[in-house]
Amino acid sequence: MAITSISTKSIPAPRKRAHGLAITLQALRSAQIPIGSGAFYAFFVALVCGLIYPSLANFNLGAYLTSNVVAGLVGAKLPNASSFSALIALELYSSFYGLIFGGLVAYIAGAALPTTFENGTLDLALSRPVSRTRYYLELWLSAVISALILSVLTVFAVWISTLFVTNAGVSWQWLLTAQATGFAFLFMATGLGMLFGSFLNSSRAAGGAAIGIIGLFYLMNTLGGLSDKLSWMQKIQPFYYTQAVQALALHSITWWYPWIPVIIGLVTGIIGLVVFNRRDLPTI
Amino acid sequence: MSTLEPVIVIDNLHKSYGTVEAVKGISMSVERGEIFGFLGPNGAGKTTTIRCMLDVIRPTSGTIHVLGLDAQRDAHELHQRIGYLPGDVRLPGQMTGKQVIGYFSRLQGREPVLLKDLVARFDVEMKRPLKGYSKGMRQKIGIVLAFMCDPEVLILDEPTSGLDPLLQKTFNEFLLEEQARGKTIFMSSHIMSDVEKVCQRVAVIRRGELITVEAVEALREKAGQHVTVEFGDAVKAEELAQIAGVSNVSQHNHSFNLTVSGTMDPLIKAFSRHEVIRLQAEEAPLEEVFLKFYEDTGAGTSPAVNAR
Numbered sequence: 001m002a003i004t005s006i007s008t009k010s011i012p013a014p015r016k017r018a019h020g021l022a023i024t025l026q027a028l029r030s031a032q033i034p035i036g037s038g039a040f041y042a043f044f045v046a047l048v049c050g051l052i053y054p055s056l057a058n059f060n061l062g063a064y065l066t067s068n069v070v071a072g073l074v075g076a077k078l079p080n081a082s083s084f085s086a087l088i089a090l091e092l093y094s095s096f097y098g099l100i101f102g103g104l105v106a107y108i109a110g111a112a113l114p115t116t117f118e119n120g121t122l123d124l125a126l127s128r129p130v131s132r133t134r135y136y137l138e139l140w141l142s143a144v145i146s147a148l149i150l151s152v153l154t155v156f157a158v159w160i161s162t163l164f165v166t167n168a169g170v171s172w173q174w175l176l177t178a179q180a181t182g183f184a185f186l187f188m189a190t191g192l193g194m195l196f197g198s199f200l201n202s203s204r205a206a207g208g209a210a211i212g213i214i215g216l217f218y219l220m221n222t223l224g225g226l227s228d229k230l231s232w233m234q235k236i237q238p239f240y241y242t243q244a245v246q247a248l249a250l251h252s253i254t255w256w257y258p259w260i261p262v263i264i265g266l267v268t269g270i271i272g273l274v275v276f277n278r279r280d281l282p283t284i
Numbered sequence: 285m286s287t288l289e290p291v292i293v294i295d296n297l298h299k300s301y302g303t304v305e306a307v308k309g310i311s312m313s314v315e316r317g318e319i320f321g322f323l324g325p326n327g328a329g330k331t332t333t334i335r336c337m338l339d340v341i342r343p344t345s346g347t348i349h350v351l352g353l354d355a356q357r358d359a360h361e362l363h364q365r366i367g368y369l370p371g372d373v374r375l376p377g378q379m380t381g382k383q384v385i386g387y388f389s390r391l392q393g394r395e396p397v398l399l400k401d402l403v404a405r406f407d408v409e410m411k412r413p414l415k416g417y418s419k420g421m422r423q424k425i426g427i428v429l430a431f432m433c434d435p436e437v438l439i440l441d442e443p444t445s446g447l448d449p450l451l452q453k454t455f456n457e458f459l460l461e462e463q464a465r466g467k468t469i470f471m472s473s474h475i476m477s478d479v480e481k482v483c484q485r486v487a488v489i490r491r492g493e494l495i496t497v498e499a500v501e502a503l504r505e506k507a508g509q510h511v512t513v514e515f516g517d518a519v520k521a522e523e524l525a526q527i528a529g530v531s532n533v534s535q536h537n538h539s540f541n542l543t544v545s546g547t548m549d550p551l552i553k554a555f556s557r558h559e560v561i562r563l564q565a566e567e568a569p570l571e572e573v574f575l576k577f578y579e580d581t582g583a584g585t586s587p588a589v590n591a592r
Contacts, residue, residue, distance in 0.1 A: 011397055011398065011434060011465075012397055013397075013434075014394040014395045014396070014397045014433050014434055015394070015395045016393055016394060016395075017389060017390055017392070017393055017394055017395050018390070018393075019390055019391065019393050020390060022387055022390040022391055023391070026387060029378075030376075119374060119375065119376040119377070120370070120372075120373065120374025120375055120376075121375065121376060121387075123335075123338070123340055123368075123370050124368070124370065124388060124429065125388070125391055126338070126339070126340055126363075127338045127340070127363060127366070127368035127439075128363050128388065128391040128392045128393075129360050129361070129363040129364040129391075129392065129393055130360075130363070130391050131359075131360050280301075280340075280341035280342060281335075281340045281341060283331065283335070
């Protein structure tokens with residue numbers, strides 16, 4: 001055996017180091033691009049609304065917005081759509097909000113776990129004193145924080161847009177209620193995304209599948225709004241229970257509806273946790 | 285260097301993926317302070333066994349204990365005391381070496397006390413984003429990640445893969461230093477010369493079955509010596525083949541190549557009856573023994589299982 005110079009120098013015992021939320025922060029760094037895209041969308045739409053509102057204020061869109069087709073597309077019937085609140089509600093808090101921001105958040109959550117497999121950090125992290133439960137929950141937390149960031153930025157974008165409109169008349173209490181309702185939907189998207197990420201090994205596949213489910217819900221909501229015979233289709237998906245547009249434009253909401261998407265998010269997220277804890281992790 | 289205290293104990297480990305049985309009832313133990321080689325061809329079950337040890341995958345049956353802790357039940361406690369180097373080190377491309385080391389040090393929950401020494405010894409690039417790193421540079425970061433928090437047990441999957449010969453030598457020297465500091469090292473490898481230089485014992489696995497667990501010295505004895513001899517008179521190959529311990533006799537005119545295992549005494553005595561013009565003897569490379577184990581003899585299970 002070729003033994004060269006061997007030193008046995010003493011090395012101090014390593015001191016403990018705070019773990020903090022290292023996994024969450026790392027995941028948030030990875031989600032910068034989708035969060036940035038969402039922020040850009042919110043600010044762009046809000047600014048456009050603020051700038052074009054004076055021209056739109058004189059249009060009568062009542063007949064258009066109360067038709068079943070448009071109501072299906074935006075997720076609510078708005079009898080009076082001439083106010084700035086109604087315009088902002090339509091553009092930022094209708095079903096489109098759930099579709100676009102929900103899709104973004106679902107992608108962030110769906111990709112969170114598989115990304116760490118793809119970039120090789122999953123095995124390395126789990127070979128350290130980090131339980132799978134903690135790993136999963138920290139990634140889920142990063143997706144929830146992403147949703148929260150997008151929510152705060154959306155409210156901020158609406159505030160910016162009101163600076164362009166005289167007497168905008170936005171009720172801040174109902175704006176926050178609308179945003180909280182929207183956040184409940186985004187929370188559901190995080191749970192759905194985490195579920196797909198728990199068993200799919202590709203970030204694009206998991207994120208794409210989660211977006212696909214949000215898209216499916218949107219389709220069910222739209223079709224369900226076309227006819228009373230299809231209303232059951234609306235009631236079995238979460239867009240129906242996300243009354244953000246009603247909150248901001250009509251100042252009304254069914255108080256327990258936001259809990260439905262929250263519960264769906266919790267249930268799907270917890271199922272994902274069980275799946276992740278039980279499965280064999282893939283080889284590279 | 286090692287004491288007879290088992291640090292890693294694998295007992296009847298089975299792992300199946302659907303109908304494919306990747307590991308078929310492996311049992312072996314690694315002693316404290318030992319560098320233990322885990323060898324086998326591609327797809328033999330080495331990485332599967334290592335991933336079971338880390339609880340990244342769960343055994344179908346059987347148990348693994350490391351430092352007296354159950355690798356599955358006590359994973360959290362165990363992982364505070366081990367270091368792991370994966371077979372293919374992949375890291376997030378947007379992070380720098382410094383960032384990735386900080387991240388995994390936080391996950392380990394301990395300060396990286398060996399970091400300075402490792403960075404200097406292996407000349408690790410810390411400031412550039414990892415996406416520009418070659419395989420060898422990533423491997424160096426992987427080595428730093430495995431050793432930096434000074435763990436008691438190291439589990440290394442192909443540790444010298446991608447390293448240039450100079451760094452392989454540096455790494456082997458480093459392993460021996462770590463062993464002298466009391467570390468237990470379990471490493472899989474394809475590079476026989478590395479195994480020969482640093483390991484005290486080796487296990488050979490093929491198609492999920494343990495073929496042998498032996499001391500490197502014993503294997504070296506089994507490998508024997510290669511002898512080249514040239515006679516001045518006529519000697520028949522059959523005569524040499526009959527000598528105790530002699531095998532693989534080949535003849536070219538008056539020259540013979542042969543392999544001797546065990547003592548050389550019977551061979552020397554037989555040569556003394558003839559006129560010897562030239563005689564050369566050298567140790568047979570261990571690689572030949574390993575390759576014999578690797579070859580599929582079709583005999584099924586272990587020809588020489590000697591697991592402790």
